[in-house]
Amino acid sequence: MSSVVQTRPVSPSKAHPTPPQTPPRKQAKLPEKEEEPADMNIPDNYVAWTLKNQKALPPVSWDNWWRELNYLSLSILTITPAIALVGAYYTRLRWETAVWSVFYYFVTGLGITAGYHRLWAHRSYNASKPLQYALATAGAGAVEGSIKWWSRGHRAHHRYTDTDLDPYNAHKGFWYSHVGWMIVKPRRKPGVADVSDLSRNEVVRWQHRWYLQLIIGMGFLVPTFVAGLGWGDWAGGFVYAGAARLCFVHHSTFCVNSLAHWLGEAPFDDKHTPRDHVITALVTIGEGYHNFHHQFPMDYRNAIKWYQYDPTKWFIALMQKVGLASHLKVFPENEVRKGQLTMQLKRLREAQENLTFAPDVNELPVISWESFQEQAAKRSLVVIGGFIHDVSAFVDEHPGGRHLITKNIGKDATTAFFGGVYDHSNAAHNWLSMMRVGVLHGGTQHGLDDKNIPPSQRLRVARY
């Protein structure tokens, strides 16, 4: 087991994997030399080592910010909304164009969610070639980079969530994870993540190769031409189905990195920032159950309940129905439930710790029957279930009336209390136990067994 105790990587140079040595061939069809996964030879302490030894760029400041911007991303993210706004001012929105824009928003959005994200970044199902080409083409219309670039970043995001090796580290704030990470040059390279499976994929390579043509065609020409040739609305097609729709798709996707790491509950695990929320789902075509997704990333679903909004899941299921997709991966139900159970127990444990429970047998003095009688002459003591209770403060509060308690002072009221006179509720038993002041000598041999444990203490959240 010596490999486990090693403290330095064998060869630190390998910790920063170099790009594949063989340049990608031109003919996609020819079988390639198997590319080695980028993380094949990283050492066992890769994460700690990298964070400690890899130099990060200096922080962005008032002096250097203009040098640290990524002007390409910045242009795309500012010019598109500018075109949309100015264009909308001069162009009347026709209903055909409105319908077409919304439809095209879903087409290109699903290219990202069902294609880029769930198919390629997470391999959560298998897609036939035609579906893959369709998704790669539709996804290009969202203008968010090629499948390979996108998936590489996204895999690093999952692998190093909330750390400095996560390209959209949510700990750096909402706006950083939304757009900041694209506009400012990253301070660190994202941690290593293997995408050799994508390098081998014909469709991914095809998209990478024709990427510029695809974004121009799918991002602007198709939306414009459909509206222009269809109902003569060339300008509207460009402004609404082109620029405005693109803006919406952009920020819709970005919300998965920002909103989904910020808004909502963590029903499966709260170790990291991802959260579940229906609002996020609505704005991201179903990617809003992000707490689930980070726990079970290779599950083709994000929402597990039928009534939750996850059109991406519905689309994938439909593709399976029509024979274009297969091997939809689902995390074992048993394990999903375990995560939920643990989170619920965690919450109940907090509740439990904020409550006061009755003293235990061992914390109380043992008192003889004679001594109990003596003391009962001075204060209101009643024996119930082998315990001696001081009921002074309670007699006047008793819903059954003062008299039923006072007549039992200095006596054993076990039978009466346990149903002989009144079958007290669990709440009454719990409250009673809070009045314990002693244990009657020999009093626990009542044959009442676990009735001595107040109902609220029979089930407990325990740490192993």
Added chain:
Amino acid sequence: MSSVVQTRPVSPSKAHPTPPQTPPRKQAKLPEKEEEPADMNIPDNYVAWTLKNQKALPPVSWDNWWRELNYLSLSILTITPAIALVGAYYTRLRWETAVWSVFYYFVTGLGITAGYHRLWAHRSYNASKPLQYALATAGAGAVEGSIKWWSRGHRAHHRYTDTDLDPYNAHKGFWYSHVGWMIVKPRRKPGVADVSDLSRNEVVRWQHRWYLQLIIGMGFLVPTFVAGLGWGDWAGGFVYAGAARLCFVHHSTFCVNSLAHWLGEAPFDDKHTPRDHVITALVTIGEGYHNFHHQFPMDYRNAIKWYQYDPTKWFIALMQKVGLASHLKVFPENEVRKGQLTMQLKRLREAQENLTFAPDVNELPVISWESFQEQAAKRSLVVIGGFIHDVSAFVDEHPGGRHLITKNIGKDATTAFFGGVYDHSNAAHNWLSMMRVGVLHGGTQHGLDDKNIPPSQRLRVARY
């Protein structure tokens, strides 16, 4: 402690308390001889003894039913809706009368809920004389019997809930608990319940004495005269604010015995039938949180959250604000929370029992490093955290890729798995634990301590 083991009541005759020996005096103002509580001298096994030895009337059948009906109740409960229906057919509903009817519904309804129920039956707060007279008068307008009769039955209902000594035993079915118990003569006397506190109460006695006058006046004359003198709608006042309103108040109250023991959840205790539901609350002026109410009957609230519908509680709080009520009783928050916690734990325990968890150290064979190496040549075995795992079925499912697991077959991947390469989620740890097939000899001295316990097993619902 010999009193506890007694098996027969000392004097069985006392088990059926006889009515007070001294006839009530005529002048309510004179101080009375203290009446002994009806349940003062019952034996400690009263409930069991009574159920066993007290004779019940024969069951109602096709032969005897006409002899077993309570014709007075039956008349009131059939003639009132008949008047309302026929009257409504011939009488146009004016909006003033509609508003007045709804208002009067709340007035007489609150007479029952805030007066009969929470004040007198449960003593959940103290009311000043003027408020008591107002409530006794308003409550009479609901025509449901005198305070004393009503409270005696209601106290028995709480004391013997769901048993044959409960006058509206919900186990006898929805319709029995709704109206059946009034229409058919009861098979058994309700169990003993003390109302000596009410016998001593000036207002209760005043109401008892003038009861017939009060129901005629409040049930019909007042609603009719207000509408008649107010806006000339004598007929409408009689039909809508009188008969129809009375019908609604009746069935509204009856719902507390039927619907509230049938519909909804049991967040505080599920030992008996009472349930919490917002629909019940809406139709009963706030008496719908009945599971809470049966656990904490002397709490002046039924709904404990501010956003839940409990106008009766709001009314009582308002009366306190204006100085007409005091000593509003509230069950200790700590005890209320305990009940909720127990019910939630009960539910989670069921969930826990339906899940499969990883085998424990003691259930697994201890295997030497050499033997592990040998066997790893034949099947895919990986050591992580001192346990040997068979990952054969999992390698192709691994979201981090096949290669990261296969390169660790026959090795110790603890460091890599625990964050060196990837800081696996709790879900991954849980799933991993399901693949355990052995314990490595000496392998648990990893200094990883409780990391050996899968996250899903660190918190458990335990029975004491």
